[in-house]
Amino acid sequence: MNWLTNTLWSSVGKKLMMAVTGIGFSVFLVAHLAGNLTLYAGKDAFNAYAEHVHSLGPFLTIAELGLLFFAVVHIATGATLFYQNFKARPVRYSVNSRAGGRTIGSATMPYTGLVLLLFVIFHLANFHFADKTNTTIFQIVASAFLKPEYVFIYVVAMIIAAIHVSHGFWSAFQTIGANHPKYMPYIKGASILLSLVVGIGFGCLPIYVALMT
Amino acid sequence: MIKTINLTLKIWRQETSGAKGQLETYHASNISTDMSFLEMIDTINEQLTLDGKDPIAFDHDCREGICGMCGAVVNGRPHGPEKGTTLCQLHMRHFSDGDTVVVEPWRSRAFPVIKDLAVDRSAMDQIIQAGGYISVNTGGAPEANTIPIPQDTAEMAMDAAACIGCGACVASCPNASAMLFTGAKISHLALLPQGKPEAARRALAMVSKMDGLGFGNCTNERECEAECPKEISITNIARLNREFIKAGFFSSIM
Ligand code: HEM
Ligand code: SF4
Ligand code: FES
Numbered sequence: 362m363n364w365l366t367n368t369l370w371s372s373v374g375k376k377l378m379m380a381v382t383g384i385g386f387s388v389f390l391v392a393h394l395a396g397n398l399t400l401y402a403g404k405d406a407f408n409a410y411a412e413h414v415h416s417l418g419p420f421l422t423i424a425e426l427g428l429l430f431f432a433v434v435h436i437a438t439g440a441t442l443f444y445q446n447f448k449a450r451p452v453r454y455s456v457n458s459r460a461g462g463r464t465i466g467s468a469t470m471p472y473t474g475l476v477l478l479l480f481v482i483f484h485l486a487n488f489h490f491a492d493k494t495n496t497t498i499f500q501i502v503a504s505a506f507l508k509p510e511y512v513f514i515y516v517v518a519m520i521i522a523a524i525h526v527s528h529g530f531w532s533a534f535q536t537i538g539a540n541h542p543k544y545m546p547y548i549k550g551a552s553i554l555l556s557l558v559v560g561i562g563f564g565c566l567p568i569y570v571a572l573m574t
Numbered sequence: 575m576i577k578t579i580n581l582t583l584k585i586w587r588q589e590t591s592g593a594k595g596q597l598e599t600y601h602a603s604n605i606s607t608d609m610s611f612l613e614m615i616d617t618i619n620e621q622l623t624l625d626g627k628d629p630i631a632f633d634h635d636c637r638e639g640i641c642g643m644c645g646a647v648v649n650g651r652p653h654g655p656e657k658g659t660t661l662c663q664l665h666m667r668h669f670s671d672g673d674t675v676v677v678e679p680w681r682s683r684a685f686p687v688i689k690d691l692a693v694d695r696s697a698m699d700q701i702i703q704a705g706g707y708i709s710v711n712t713g714g715a716p717e718a719n720t721i722p723i724p725q726d727t728a729e730m731a732m733d734a735a736a737c738i739g740c741g742a743c744v745a746s747c748p749n750a751s752a753m754l755f756t757g758a759k760i761s762h763l764a765l766l767p768q769g770k771p772e773a774a775r776r777a778l779a780m781v782s783k784m785d786g787l788g789f790g791n792c793t794n795e796r797e798c799e800a801e802c803p804k805e806i807s808i809t810n811i812a813r814l815n816r817e818f819i820k821a822g823f824f825s826s827i828m
Contacts, residue, residue, distance in 0.1 A: 368822030371781055372751075372791040373815055442791050446749035449683050449790030455597060456676045458650030460746060462796030468748070470793060532794040538816030540809050 373536075375438050380533035382435040387530055387555060389428060390522070394562045400570060404499040411498040436478060443471040466528030466556075473525040480518040487511075506570040515567040523560030530555050578604045579671040583618070585630055586678045588687050591694075595687065597676065607667035611654060612637060612644060614666055615677075631690040639663040639803065642738030645745070646691045647678040652742035652801045660740065660803040680745035683788040684752070695741050697787040701756055702739075704783035705776045708769050721767050734762035736804040743798035743806075749790030754798035756784050757810035764817050774821035781818050 368374045399410040414421060466473075491501050505511050531552035534540065539548070581602045588595025605614050612634050619629035635643040639660040646661055648654040654664040669675065677691065685693040723731075735758075743754035760777055763769030769776075792811060799808045821827060 364822065364828050367782070368819075371818070371822075372753075372785050372789075373781055373818045374822065375791060376793075376815075377819060442793065446751075446790040446793070449750035449788060450681050451683050452681050454647060454650060454678055454681055456647075456650035456678070460651060460797050460800035462798070462800040463748065467793065467795045528794070535794050535808065535812050536815060538812045538819060540812030542809075 375442055376536045378434055378438045379442070380536040382431040382438075383529045383533045385428075385431045386435070387526060387533075390526070390559055390563075391555075394558065397563070397566055400502070400566055404497070404503075407499050407502075408497050432481070436474075439471065439474055464528060466524050466526075467532070469524060470528060473521045476518070476521050477525060480514075480521070483514070484518075503570055503574045506567045507574060509571075512567045512571050516564050519564040520560055522563070523556040526559055527552055527556035577607045577667075579607060579666065579669060579673075581605060581614075581669060581672075582674045584674065584676045585615075585618075585691070586687075587630070587690055588679075589689065591686050591688060595690075597678075605666050607665065607669075609666045610637065610662055611648070611664040611666065612662050631688070631692045633692045634662055637662040640738060642740040645680060645740045645742055647680065647745055649676055652680070652745040653740075653803050657800075658803055658805045660738075663803075680741050682741075682744045682750035684750070685741060685744065693741075695739070697789070698739050698741060698752065698755060700787060701752065701780055701784050702759060704779045705759060705763070706772060706779065708763060709771050710768050723766060727765055731762045731765040734758045734765065734806065734810050737762075737802075737806050738804060740803060742801050742803060744789065746797040746801035747790065747792075748795050748797060749793055751792045751798075752784050752787075752789040753792035753811045753814065754802060754806055754808065756780055757808070757812075757814035758806045760817055761810040761813045764813065773817060774825035774827050777814070777817040777821045778825075778827060781814070 369378060396410055396414065397407075399406040417424075487505055488498070488501060493501070506515075529552075531545075531549050534545075534548045583600045583602055584597040585600060586595055587598045600618050602614055602618055605617065609617075612632070615630055615632060622629045632646060633643045635641040637644070639662060642660075644661045645653055648661070648664070653659060653661045654668070656664055656668055679685075679687050679691045680693045680695075682693075684697040685695055688694050737755060737758035739755065741755070744750055744752050747754075760780060763776065764773045794808070794811075796808060799806060
C-alpha cells in the first residue's frame with residue numbers, strides 16, 4: 362500500500378483529494394438546493410420533501426457519513442496545502458502585483474473555506490441537530506429566518522460559498538487533468554453558472570422565507 | 575533622437591545567502607529608452623564601481639531571451655510588466671520619466687538568494703536530473719520519418735520544450751510552486767514516442783523530487799502562465815497531473 366500513500370500524499374495527490382471531495386460537495390450542493398427549492402411551493406411541500414428524505418433511513422445515514430468523510434479529507438488536506446504553501450515563500454515580496462491569473466475566488470480559497478466550515482457547523486446546529494419532537498422542519502426554518510441576523514449570516518455565507526465554488530469547480534477539473542481545448546471553455550462556464558446558482562439559489566431562500574412568514 | 579529618462583530604483587541588496595537583506599535606493603539618470611533593463615543596471619553598476627562600492631549582483635548570459643539565466647521581480651512582476659519577455663528583453667521604453675521601480679530577487683524557499691538579485695536555481699536542475707533518461711539509439715541520425723509524429727503533437731511538444739528554466743513561474747506563483755516548469759519538462763517528453771517508455775517512472779520521480787525540494791503546491795492560480803516569458807500553457811500542468819495520476823494508480827511502478 363506504500364504506493365497508495367506515496368501517490369496520495371504527493372502534491373498532485375493532495376490536490377486530487379481536494380478535487381474529488383470538492384466535486385462531491387458540488388454535487389451535494391446542487392442536490393441540496395433542488396430539495397430546498399420546495400420551500401417556494403409552500404410549507405407542506407417542504408415538509409413532505411423532508412419526510413421523504415428521512416424515509417430513506419440507512420441510505421441517508423450512509424450519505425451523511427460519506428459527506429462527513431469527504432469534509433474531513435477536504436479540510437485536513439486543505440489545511441495541509443495552506444500550511445505548506447505558506448512555508449514555501451519564507452521571505453515575501455515587498456511589492457505584490459497580479460498578472461491577471463488570480464481571481465477573488467482563487468486568492469481566497471483557504472479563507473472562504475474556513476468561513477464555510479464555521480457556517481456548516483452553525484447550519485447543522487440550527488437545523489440538523491435541532492429538537493424536532495413537537496415541531497415540523499418548516500417551523501424550525503421559518504422561526505430561524507424571523508431573526509434578521511440569521512438571514513444576514515445565511516446570505517453572506519452563500520455569497521462566500523459562491524466565491525469558493527467559482528474557483529473550486531473548474532480548478533478541480535484542471536487538477537484531475539481534464540483540461541481539453543474543446544471542453545475547458547464549457548467547464549469554466551459551468552463554474553460561473555454553478556457559482557451563480559449557489560449564490561442566488563441558496564441566497565434568496567432565507568429572504569423569501571423571511572418575507573413570507 | 576535618443577530619448578532618456580530618470581528613474582528611482584529600490585533594489586534588493588543582500589551580502590550572502592544567510593545575511594539580512596534590504597531594499598536600497600539608487601538614482602539612474604539619463605537612461606536611454608533603447609536600453610534593456612539589464613543594461614540600465616549595468617550603468618548603475620559602472621557608477622557603483624567608480625565610487626568604489628559593491629556592484630549589484632544579478633544573473634544573465636545570452637541577453638537575447640533564450641538562455642533562462644536572467645530574471646528579477648520588477649514592481650511585483652517577474653521579468654517586468656511586459657507579456658512574454660525575459661528581463662534582458664525588457665526595454666526601458668516601457669518605463670516613464672520619474673518612475674520608482676522596485677527590484678527584488680525570485681522569492682521561494684527552494685531558491686535561496688546567493689547575493690542581491692542572484693538566486694540559486696539548482697533545485698530545477700535536480701528536478702530535471704530526477705527525470706532520468708529516454709531510450710534513443712546512439713549512432714548515425716535515423717531517417718526523420720522512421721517514427722511518425724503528427725504535426726500538432728510535435729508542435730505541442732515544441733511549445734513545452736520552449737521552457738528556458740528561468741524560474742519566473744515559481745517566482746510568480748502565490749504558492750511558489752514549480753508545477754509549470756515541471757509540467758513543461760514532463761510534457762515535452764511524454765508527448766513524443768521517444769519519451770513514452772519511461773513516462774510513468776519519469777512522472778513519479780520528477781514530482782517526488784519537486785515535492786522534496788520545498789516548492790509549494792499548485793492551486794491553479796494561473797499567475798505562472800501569465801508571467802512565463804515563453805508563455806507555456808497550464809495545459810502542461812494538466813498533462814503532468816494526468817501522467818502522474820496514471821503512473822501512480824495504473825502503472826506497475828511501486
Ligand atoms: C467546509 C469547509 C471548507 C473548507 C475549509 C474548504 C477549504 C478548501 C481549500 C483550502 C481548498 C484548496 C484551495 C486551493 O487549492 O487553492 C479548497 C478547494 C475546493 N473546495 Fe473547498 N472548502 C470547504 C468547503 C467546500 C464546499 C462546501 C465545497 C462545495 C462546493 C467546496 C468545493 C471545493 C472545490 C471544488 C475545490 C477545488 C479543488 C481543486 O482545486 O482541485 N469546498 N477548499
Ligand atoms: S515554464 Fe516559463 S516561467 Fe517557468 S521556468 Fe519555464 S520558461 Fe521560465
Ligand atoms: S540573459 Fe538569457 S534569457 Fe535573459
